[in-house]
Amino acid sequence: MDNRNRICLAVLLVCTCLLQGFPTPVNADPNEKEERRYLLDKVETLTGVPWYVLAAMDQYERNIQRVRRDLTEKKGPIAIRVPPEQWSGYTNPDPYDTVPESIRFFGGIGRDGNRDGIADPDDPIDVLFTVTQFLRVYGLSRDDLRNGIWHYYHHPVTVDIVSHLADIYRHFGTTDLDRHAFPIPLRYNYTYHNTWGARRGWGGLRIHEGSDIFADYGTPLLSTCYGYVELKGWNRFGGWRIGIRDTRNNYHYYAHLSRFNKQLKKGSIVQPGQIIGYVGSSGYGPPGTSGKFPPHLHYGLYKFNGRTTFSYDPYPYLKAWERAAYKKLREERKAKKTKK
16 A cells, blocks of 8 residues: 555544545455455444445345346455446436546446545445445434435345345354254254155145255254344244245245244344254144144245345255264264263
């Protein structure tokens, strides 16, 4: 970093008017995750917008870029992509304008965050500064930020997902939340096969959007992920069911439970291996219907791509998590023998 940028950094950190911009990171760790967190923390310090809200927006966009053919995956520590017309202004004759003055003239939201004279939509600092200034217009309370997210994305599902991701990050204090767990403790008896896509007839012809894991009544069910409980209650198909959103836009659906973990409610934050309920045979009727089929867990996976929600096959993931659980168990047993 040259002397001019060092001076700029010092001034910005003590300046009472923090909203004029912020500097390029000093000695940012080459590790992308650490650089990302560094940038998010700096932005929070300088603008008041919580790091976990920006992290949630960034992760949400990473998630949809990976599953949408019409979107290219943005490289670098920050994946937030501001549409050109929104960045430069809808009436701007140059949709890729990077001149701060003309962008403002045409009502664009693009800002020069690092004070290099360019409002660059590919510069992570400019992007984060732009987003924070957009959100700050609506306020910094949780409800205000939800309102700002709504005006940014204009999609109710996106608002919920970003808000829930922010709650997860805030709860755990980190974005490093990729660990998973198999939904049945290994010490219990269970069996399952790949039943995703099979025909189902009750309530109308449809496909089976999940894998059935057969186990005894009362077998504990574990959260497979770090997540936010979006749904809990009765469904005429799934009986007592619970839905959990993870940090990858995945919705984990557990159905046919006999009962829930009483401590869980809608809005609870969970982690891998946490008991969320117990195996049952509820469903296919009004509330309380049970026993129309053998006890089992119906486990489904759904993903929101920014436009629609779709089901996909959970079986490969269940097998991977099961293998990982057995590997961990073997390592723990080996460690105990070594100590003896």
